[in-house]
Amino acid sequence: MKPFFAQIERDLLIAWQNRQDLGVMLVFFVIIIALFPLAIGANATVLDPLGVPVIWIAALLAILAGFDRLFAQDVRDGWLDQIALSQLGLGWYALAKAISHWLTAGLPLLIMTPLMAMMLNIPLQQWPPLLVALLIGSMGLTLLGVIGAALAEGARRGTALMALLILPLAVPLLIFGTLASQSDRGIISPHLMLLGAVFALLLALAPLVAASALEIGETETGL
Amino acid sequence: MTDHDHKKTARKTAPSTADNHLHIKQLSVLRGMVLVIRSLSHQQSAGDICCLTGPNGAGKSTLLRTIAGRLPAAGGDISCAVPIIYVGHTDGLSGAISGRENLAGWAKINGFPTTETAIDTALSSFATNRFANLPVRVLSRGQRRRLALARLALAPANSLWLLDEPNASLDQASSRILDDIVQKHATAGGMVLAATHLDFAAAAKPRSLHLPGLVT
Numbered sequence: 001m002k003p004f005f006a007q008i009e010r011d012l013l014i015a016w017q018n019r020q021d022l023g024v025m026l027v028f029f030v031i032i033i034a035l036f037p038l039a040i041g042a043n044a045t046v047l048d049p050l051g052v053p054v055i056w057i058a059a060l061l062a063i064l065a066g067f068d069r070l071f072a073q074d075v076r077d078g079w080l081d082q083i084a085l086s087q088l089g090l091g092w093y094a095l096a097k098a099i100s101h102w103l104t105a106g107l108p109l110l111i112m113t114p115l116m117a118m119m120l121n122i123p124l125q126q127w128p129p130l131l132v133a134l135l136i137g138s139m140g141l142t143l144l145g146v147i148g149a150a151l152a153e154g155a156r157r158g159t160a161l162m163a164l165l166i167l168p169l170a171v172p173l174l175i176f177g178t179l180a181s182q183s184d185r186g187i188i189s190p191h192l193m194l195l196g197a198v199f200a201l202l203l204a205l206a207p208l209v210a211a212s213a214l215e216i217g218e219t220e221t222g223l
Numbered sequence: 224m225t226d227h228d229h230k231k232t233a234r235k236t237a238p239s240t241a242d243n244h245l246h247i248k249q250l251s252v253l254r255g256m257v258l259v260i261r262s263l264s265h266q267q268s269a270g271d272i273c274c275l276t277g278p279n280g281a282g283k284s285t286l287l288r289t290i291a292g293r294l295p296a297a298g299g300d301i302s303c304a305v306p307i308i309y310v311g312h313t314d315g316l317s318g319a320i321s322g323r324e325n326l327a328g329w330a331k332i333n334g335f336p337t338t339e340t341a342i343d344t345a346l347s348s349f350a351t352n353r354f355a356n357l358p359v360r361v362l363s364r365g366q367r368r369r370l371a372l373a374r375l376a377l378a379p380a381n382s383l384w385l386l387d388e389p390n391a392s393l394d395q396a397s398s399r400i401l402d403d404i405v406q407k408h409a410t411a412g413g414m415v416l417a418a419t420h421l422d423f424a425a426a427a428k429p430r431s432l433h434l435p436g437l438v439t
Binding site: 002003005006007009010013014017018073074076077078079081082083084085086087088 | 291292307308311312313314315316331332333358
């Protein structure tokens with residue numbers, strides 16, 4: 001397990017040195033949320049039911065927007081070569097990448113969410129289900145993003161392709177996530193369980209898919 | 224799928240009775256649709272230093288990357304039972320963090336010694352201590368290369384070193400250090416395979432493997 005945590009530690013050190021990126025991501029999140037009321041107009045009966053979906057769409061876009069460089073830098077630096085020869089292996093490497101990316105992008109977003117919920121006038125009793133669903137949903141989106149980034153790296157295409165591949169796959173997370181967030185039966189709703197099931201599936205699949213995508217990409221395009 | 228299987232078998236860890244050899248049998252490698260290496264056979268045993276020579280595009284880097292398992296072989300077989308240390312064109316260093324953090328992270332993901340003294344000794348092998356705490360992005364090409372080569376000091380004694388133009392951007396003093404380290408490694412029972420155009424470990428009288436170049 002030591003190599004695994006060493007990879008997370010390395011990514012967190014790098015993220016800390018590039019911490020201005022985190023600010024950009026958070027501002028992006030806030031701006032998307034702020035744009036919706038501006039476009040829809042000051043009509044409380046229309047705006048109130050839109051609070052939770054708006055937060056979800058903003059979170060989805062903000063999380064997925066940060067993914068295009070996830071593996072590119074490591075490939076260019078030659079770090080991926082070192083990983084492939086190490087004890088870590090590409091699968092664990094991809095999982096370590098997902099965890100460090102969630103810690104530096106998903107978690108700050110989650111911390112911002114209560115503020116956004118206040119701004120959108122989401123009733124207080126709705127906050128716990130929203131936060132729990134967004135916690136699981138952001139982790140699931142991160143795993144999806146890891147798959148997309150690895151595939152884009154292999155295909156040498158970049159962000160546009162990644163968005164095309166990943167956004168349709170994000171639909172189940174979005175549907176179950178928004179339903180679970182708006183549940184009036186407390187935190188543990190059937191929708192939350194389905195959201196958890198999607199997350200569990202992604203947790204099992206994402207490292208494997210990302211590892212084979214990175215392997216193929218590297219063997220076809222390496223120096 | 225066959226490529227994948229091949230790689231798995233090629234890089235298997237041999238039983239403890241196996242001696243420290245690198246065996247390459249009838250190796251062919253394709254890049255794109257071009258055959259870069261055709262039916263190459265090569266053997267190296269503990270203590271051997273071998274220089275890989277040949278014109279640009281002859282497949283020197285391709286051969287090293289294939290042995291490292293980063294490229295699939297189109298045919299043939301590679302067997303190597305010892306740990307492989309690869310120092311390629313790209314140094315494997317992140318520009319955002321310091322050389323010391325890079326080296327310590329590398330040692331950790333490989334399970335090599337990571338104590339403060341081990342890292343310090345490795346850093347001083349190429350006299351990198353003075354700039355090891357600076358972010359790598361501010362360093363020169365040669366300084367980065369020295370940090371990448373400092374990994375060699377942490378490698379196990381029996382490991383196979385694959386060095387791709389190791390002395391390309393090094394100054395004379397560092398080149399001499401590299402020659403020294405390579406010779407010591409060979410004396411201790413390690414193997415070195417280096418692609419180079421420059422004078423490399425001449426005192427140790429390295430063997431030479433010439434790639435004629437099929438597409439040049």
